[in-house]
Amino acid sequence: MSSREIAELTGKAHDNVLRDARTLVKQGVLKSEETPYTHPQNGQSYPEFLLSQRDTLVLVSGYNAQLRAKIIDRWQELEGRVVGQFQIPTTFAEALRVAADQAEQNLQLQKVVEQQAPKVAAIKRLAAAGGAICITDAAKHLQLSPSKLFDWLEQHRWIFRRKGSRRWIAYQPRITAGLMKHKVTGLKPDAETGAERAAFDVLVTPKGIARLAELLLEGV
Structure with missing residues (x-):
C-alpha cells in the first residue's frame, strides 16, 4: 500500500x-x-x-x-x-489445467524478460556512465535526434525557456531529483556597466539519462 x-x-x-x-x-x-x-x-x-x-x-x-x-x-x-x-481446483483434471496455464504464463514471462534484457542492460550502462552531458549528446546515447529529445523534454516539463531568452533552463524538480543540472560558465563583464555575467547550460545527469531511457522504452 x-x-x-x-x-x-x-x-x-x-x-x-x-x-x-x-x-x-x-x-x-x-x-x-x-x-x-x-x-x-x-x-x-x-x-x-x-x-x-x-x-x-x-x-x-x-x-x-x-x-x-x-x-x-x-x-x-x-x-x-x-x-x-483464483479458483481452487476441485478435480485432478482442473489441477492439471491450472498447472499447464501457469507453465504457459511462465514461458511467456520468460520470453518477455529475454526480449527486454538487452534494453535493461543498456539502461544500466547509461546509469553507470560518468558525468553529466549536454542534451545533444544525450540524444545520441538514446538514439534520438536532438530536436526530438528537446521537444520531448519541453513537452514533459524537464526544460523550458524564459520569455525573450534562447537558453534552456531545467525545471527545479528535475534538478532536485538528480536528473538534470546546470553548468555555469563565466562570461566577459558587460562592456557598459562592468557587471559580471554568466551563462547557464542544461546538462543531463547519468541518472537522468537512465530515467529517460526507461520512459522512452515505456513509450511515455
Whole structure:
C-alpha cells in the first residue's frame, strides 16, 4: 500500500504520513524504502513509500482506532480481490489445467524478460556512465535526434525557456531529483556597466539519462 493511499484513507496530509514513515525508518522499525513516483498529469516526481502489510500496520499503529480500522478494512478488501481471482481446483483434471496455464504464463514471462534484457542492460550502462552531458549528446546515447529529445523534454516539463531568452533552463524538480543540472560558465563583464555575467547550460545527469531511457522504452 502506498503512503499516498494511506494519506487518502486516513485524511492526513501526505507530508505528515511521509514524516511518520521516515521517523520509523530511522528507528529501524520500518523495512520499506522511500521511492519516487511520477505524477501522471504534470510528469513531476514526488516521494512516497510502498509499504508491505506489516509495515503499513506498524505505521498506523500510532493512529486512532477509527483510522486503523480503515486501513485494515482496505487490506482485507485487497486480499479478498486476490482470493476471488483464483479458483481452487476441485478435480485432478482442473489441477492439471491450472498447472499447464501457469507453465504457459511462465514461458511467456520468460520470453518477455529475454526480449527486454538487452534494453535493461543498456539502461544500466547509461546509469553507470560518468558525468553529466549536454542534451545533444544525450540524444545520441538514446538514439534520438536532438530536436526530438528537446521537444520531448519541453513537452514533459524537464526544460523550458524564459520569455525573450534562447537558453534552456531545467525545471527545479528535475534538478532536485538528480536528473538534470546546470553548468555555469563565466562570461566577459558587460562592456557598459562592468557587471559580471554568466551563462547557464542544461546538462543531463547519468541518472537522468537512465530515467529517460526507461520512459522512452515505456513509450511515455
